[in-house]
Amino acid sequence: MIYQGQALQAKYLEEGIAELCFDLQGDSVNKFNRLTLQELGEATDALAAESGLKGVVVTSGKGVFIVGADITEFTELFKLPEDELREWVTGANQVFNRFEDLPVPTVVAINGIALGGGFEMCLACDYRVMSTSASVGLPEVKLGINPGFGGTVRLPRVIGCDNAMLWTATGDHKKPDVALKDGGVDAVVAPELVKEAAVDLLKQAISGNFNWQARRQEKLSPVKLNDIERMMAFTTGKALVAQQAGKNMPAPITAVKSMEANATLGRDEAIEVEIDHFIKLTKTPQADALIGLFLNDQEVNKVAKGVAKAGAEVKQAAVLGAGIMGGGIAYQSAFKGTPIIMKDIAQEGLDLGMKEAGKLLSKRVARGRMSPEKMAAILSSIEPTLHYQGFDRTDVVVEAVVENPKVKHSVLAETEKHIREDAVLASNTSTISITYLAEALQRPENFCGMHFFNPVHAMPLVEVIRGEKTSDATVARVVKYALQMGKTPIVVNDCPGFFVNRVLFPYFAGFNMLVRDGVDFRRIDKVMENFGMPMGPAYLMDVVGIDTCSHAAAVMAEGFPERMKHDFKGVSELMYEEKRFGQKNGLGFYKYEEDKKGKPRKTEDEIALALAQQSKQAELEVSDEDILARMMIPMCIETVRCLDEGIVQSPAEADMGLIMGIGFPVFRGGAIRYIHQMGVKAFCELADRHADLGELYKATESLTAMAENGESFFK
CATH class of the missing domain: 3.40.50.720 (NAD(P)-binding Rossmann-like Domain)
Known part of the structure; x- marks a missing residue:
């Protein structure tokens, strides 16, 4: 035995050939937590000290390879001051670099999922053999961050800048056929043959049939593009990524910028550039929301599976x-x-x-x-x-x-x-x-x-x-x-509306009041779409069906008359009276005609605009910030009410319900996360400034108490 730890071990398979096996004790999967990183460093040092070592094959003792970083640990690290976070990330990268610099060839046997840090471990190896049942990728952008263990440095040098930008900016999992075609892996074999094939490839590298030193040097050197080729590749790539990701998701374009900035550098300097971009993203509200969403998703699924265990088949x-x-x-x-x-x-x-x-x-x-x-x-x-x-x-x-x-x-x-x-x-x-x-x-x-x-x-x-x-x-x-x-x-x-609809209709009420006060519904739609909603409230009512919304609004008004009954005729009621039911009959806030693919295409309609004018009772000057506040406050407060009353059991379930049920922007994390990021005290002050609009805008006693005590919904 060369090295024995709790997360991995190293031993000789045969003379000169060592196996480094990831097998995290007490867990069903391998992941990069602090223990695994520490032991990878120790095992690498032990391997480097072996005088008879000729090559290393990297394997997994689990059904997966490595699923990625342990987010539950790393979220605490992200809260550190920048200098402390930089010290930690730099130390982690030095571990990967030391492994990559072993004086012998290395081959990884990817037997299952290898994502994020797991795939970055694969990229630190000279060759990659993949099982037909495995998948690889760098999904960090889906958590609002970019790769931090050398992914934006090694991947473009392995598969080329164009492919690397696509892989990293989408965060998609790559199946074996795509991974092989793009050059992310060197061979794909049946699951039962993956270790055997990796050892065979390693022996060929040891014997000199493959020039592993030249292969490794490509990862240590600048990207092989001249200035014009590099400029063209990244100009095109950045434009495409920016268009696809949108302005509210900075991680994809930041990952591409990291690649661009490090492309002319050697590995060690290039990784410093990646670390700069990584740290910048860890401090964004999007990263906080998306990581929170990831953890919420795990919690919600855990709760559901726990309940289902007692269920009959x-x-x-x-x-x-x-x-x-x-x-x-x-x-x-x-x-x-x-x-x-x-x-x-x-x-x-x-x-x-x-x-x-x-x-x-x-x-x-x-x-x-x-x-x-x-x-x-x-x-x-x-x-x-x-x-x-x-x-x-x-x-x-x-x-x-x-x-x-x-x-x-x-x-x-x-x-x-x-x-x-x-x-x-x-x-x-x-x-x-x-x-x-x-x-x-x-x-x-x-x-x-x-x-x-x-x-x-x-x-x-x-x-x-x-x-x-x-x-x-x-x-x-x-x-x-x-x-x-x-x-x-x-x-x-x-309760009336259960959870999602109960929370949605105060949002619609805010919309009706804004139109009553003279705000163009098209402008409201635009503000909320810029906020990240998949569609604005008027468009959403058209899609759901204004007749359906009218019925539900009546149920909500009967169930919660003190908040959801109003003393004016809203624009949505006028639409209903005129039998403008939305997409289902082609007329609502917008007019709908089928496009070439048979899908409804919305256009502006003069009658709808006239009905909005008819519902107007004032001509208030409001900013886009006012519109956002008047739309979001009722939804957020009603979500808190549902938590207070036990309609929904946890902030995690509440936020996941809104994201999956109405398309609340994932990069904002949900209504409770929205309050959390603003600060409970600041949110209550915002609600107080709009309290004259009625009960829907008055903070609950629980929110007021949290504000007074300096409490928050999440850590």
Whole structure:
């Protein structure tokens, strides 16, 4: 044994050939935490001291190679003063450099995922052999940072500047075919052969069949481009990346600038440039939000999996109501492997549902992501019916009929008679109380809400709503089914609008008040899109359906009259009265016509502008900052109310719900993260300045107390 640690070990496989194996004790995966970095340095020193060493093969004792850095540790490091952070990052890079400088050839056997620091370890090796089941990449930009262990230095010298910019700026995981084609790896073999192939390549390098010294020298030297070639490559690359990433995501363009600045330098100086850019990004609000989002995502998934453990298996599902929503639910269930019965009262509905599922599958086939045979198998696992045959074998039935309490009561009560006593009924209602709907049932404990978002196949969130009598077993089974469908379930308690819609409608109320006060709805849309929302509030209402929004607003006003009932006729109400329902009938705040691809294209409409003028009661001068504040304060305060009332259980779930449910900008982290970054005290002061607008703008007692005590939602 050359070296034995808790995260890795080094030993001879045969004379002259050592194996450096990453195998972090007490964890299911390898990751670069402080312990692993420290031991990599110690193991490298031990290898360098071996007089008989001829070559090193790097392997993993896990099912993955190295998944990346341990973000939970590194977030604390990012809070250090810049000089202390620089000292730590420099020390980490020296470890990688010392390994790269070993006086013998090195080959890595990439048996599974190698991302971030894991792939940077691979790049520090002379050769890379990849399993057909592995994936590699530098996804740091998705955390708001750029690679910090030499990724922007070594990658362009290995695969060329153009490919390196694309790999790094997108942060995508690269499959073996792409990695081999671009030159990121030297060979791709079957999983069971990856170590054997790596050892064989190492022996050829030792014997002189491969010039490993020349290969290594390319990584230690400036990029092999002349001044004109380099200028053209980076000018084009920066323009493309800036256009794709947008102004609110600085990491992709910063990573490219790091490559550009270090391209003319040798490795050691180049890495200093990378460290400069890395440190700059760790201090941005985007990095704070995106890293927080990553940790929130892990927490939410951990909670969901914990709940699902107690859930009975879901082998057969059913959906009531075909149409677009029912068809989307049927597609998602079948696509992820759970067969489903799709029932409707009319053949036309079934035809529409099957057409929706078929359309989604056909797109995958057309893009080469699915075979026609696989498509046929999935479609055959959707069983359309006008009757209840087969419902006695269902484990979960999702009701997705029209959003009408009487209709839902009738359908649920009838369906309950045709299912097993232990089967679960779930309603896809977006607003109607689960406790109220349960009144129609003999077994209310077996009933809950399962709120999907439209379009089902694209929106990752599912709200699982617990009514007053819903059992834990019911919640557990529906959470398990949501996970089976590839969704992220968040368990919320029953109230008007549940969580996402309850928080969304104060945002819409802020919009209506702004238009009332004379602000052009097109300007509001632009401000919120510049903030990072996928679409402004007027456009969003058109997409959701103004009739749907009107119904939901009435439910919210009845449930929370002190905050959500207003004494003026808002512009959205005028649109509804004029039967301008949005994209569904081509007229809303905007006018819609189909483009060449059959997708609705919005254009301005004089009638909509006239209706906005009609709803105006004042002509206030407001800045873009005022517009943003008046839109965000109600949403943020209502999110806090939901936490206070236990509707949603944690800030992590609240923020993830908004990001996945309404497209809250990922680089802002969610409504709670928004308050956190502003500072609770500063947010309360902002709310106080707008308190004359009504109850929606008044900070909660809990927020006021947090402000007084200097508390925050996150560390």
